[in-house]
Amino acid sequence: MKFINIVIAISFLLYGCNSSGQKQIQPLAVSEKATQSGSVIDSTPLERVKQHLVAPPLLPIHDQVARGGSKIVQVRLVAREKTMDIGNGAKIQAATYNGSIPGPAIVVHEGDYVELTLVNPPVNTMQHNIDLHAATGALGGGELTKVSPGQQMVLRFKATKPGVFVYHCATGGPMIPYHVVSGMNGVIMVLPREGLKDAQGHSVHYDRAYYIGEQDFYVPKDENGVYRRYDTLPDALEDTLQVMQGLVPSHVVFNGAVGALTKANHLTANVGETVLFIHSQANRDTRPHLIGGHGDLVWETGSFSDQPATNLETWLIRGGSAGAMLYQFKQPGTYVYLNHNLIEAVMLGAAAHIKVDGKWDNDLMTQVVKPELIKYD
Numbered sequence: 229m230k231f232i233n234i235v236i237a238i239s240f241l242l243y244g245c246n247s248s249g250q251k252q253i254q255p256l257a258v259s260e261k262a263t264q265s266g267s268v269i270d271s272t273p274l275e276r277v278k279q280h281l282v283a284p285p286l287l288p289i290h291d292q293v294a295r296g297g298s299k300i301v302q303v304r305l306v307a308r309e310k311t312m313d314i315g316n317g318a319k320i321q322a323a324t325y326n327g328s329i330p331g332p333a334i335v336v337h338e339g340d341y342v343e344l345t346l347v348n349p350p351v352n353t354m355q356h357n358i359d360l361h362a363a364t365g366a367l368g369g370g371e372l373t374k375v376s377p378g379q380q381m382v383l384r385f386k387a388t389k390p391g392v393f394v395y396h397c398a399t400g401g402p403m404i405p406y407h408v409v410s411g412m413n414g415v416i417m418v419l420p421r422e423g424l425k426d427a428q429g430h431s432v433h434y435d436r437a438y439y440i441g442e443q444d445f446y447v448p449k450d451e452n453g454v455y456r457r458y459d460t461l462p463d464a465l466e467d468t469l470q471v472m473q474g475l476v477p478s479h480v481v482f483n484g485a486v487g488a489l490t491k492a493n494h495l496t497a498n499v500g501e502t503v504l505f506i507h508s509q510a511n512r513d514t515r516p517h518l519i520g521g522h523g524d525l526v527w528e529t530g531s532f533s534d535q536p537a538t539n540l541e542t543w544l545i546r547g548g549s550a551g552a553m554l555y556q557f558k559q560p561g562t563y564v565y566l567n568h569n570l571i572e573a574v575m576l577g578a579a580a581h582i583k584v585d586g587k588w589d590n591d592l593m594t595q596v597v598k599p600e601l602i603k604y605d
């Protein structure tokens with residue numbers, strides 16, 4: 229009898245229900261046993277680790293090959309509504325996760341559990357949530373994560389599919405695209421436990437990884453062609469929805485602003501290094517290209533269960549997805565990584581610079597004769 233009571237008590241702890249009957253806490257693959265003496269033994273608890281999220285283009289510190297068994301990876305995302313300068317004379321009322329566009333990359337391994345705390349501070353004006361394309365059920369978590377200003381919640385989901393996946397806000401109706409094109413999207417990378425593999429199935433290791441989040445903005449203009457400014461996210465809603473319906477973005481940028489990753493803000497690498505580029509676009513198709521290099525290995529659809537394509541010139545990231553590309557730099561110099569819709573890259577902002585140090589290889593490229601006057605015979 230005593231044993232049954234303990235089982236009921238444990239069940240309540242594991243499956244506590246909220247008012248709608250939705251299970252708040254899911255059972256984990258941990259062994260929690262009631263003994264005849266009445267004590268509860270947690271014999272094989274999953275290790276809990278806190279992941280310190282960082283602003284893109286950087287990724288959090290992570291292992292490429294998983295160490296040990298599945299873990300519970302705890303992350304914290306805070307919805308931040310803030311004014312952001314997105315370049316070309318426009319300042320918007322952005323909606324963000326943790327204050328950056330895109331939101332931070334989360335990195336776990338297949339079989340890990342992500343335990344995500346979503347916070348909506350009281351200073352905010354709108355409800356927010358998160359739909360994680362890596363998660364299974366309840367609209368990717370969107371149904372369970374709606375938080376009004378002043379609230380927070382915790383969602384736990386199992387990362388069952390290896391790959392790179394978009395996450396984004398999706399509270400309902402026009403708020404879904406509005407929050408996404410106001411900046412509320414990011415990426416999660418679910419690595420295979422044994423790490424990445426090339427097309428032949430050999431393990432590959434990257435020396436650096438960068439996260440590039442491509443973002444389309446739809447900023448209204450006044451009658452003089454000057455970008456309008458608004459005090460709050462709700463203030464900008466009506467005018468912005470009108471521009472959005474035209475499907476012509478005012479900005480297409482990498483990492484939140486024109487020039488966020490160019491010139492002094494360039495990325496870096498060295499000759500011989502292998503670099504992983506994660507590229508997400510939550511709303512719109514894009515076609516990344518590395519000028520002067522190639523996509524050695526490209527997981528175009530983002531799935532690490534599929535063999536990577538090799539030696540691509542340009543690849544497609546479908547709107548609402550993320551992809552990954554791995555390249556070993558072979559020459560020094562400045563590379564341009566861009567959306568090869570060159571109008572969007574050059575005129576709207578979708579470009580990044582990578583400054584690569586090292587020794588030039590004349591065999592790969594040589595300027596045989598410098599520009600000079602034409603010689604006529």
Ligand SMILES: [Cu+2]
Binds near residue numbers: 356399
């Ligand atoms: Cu939102």
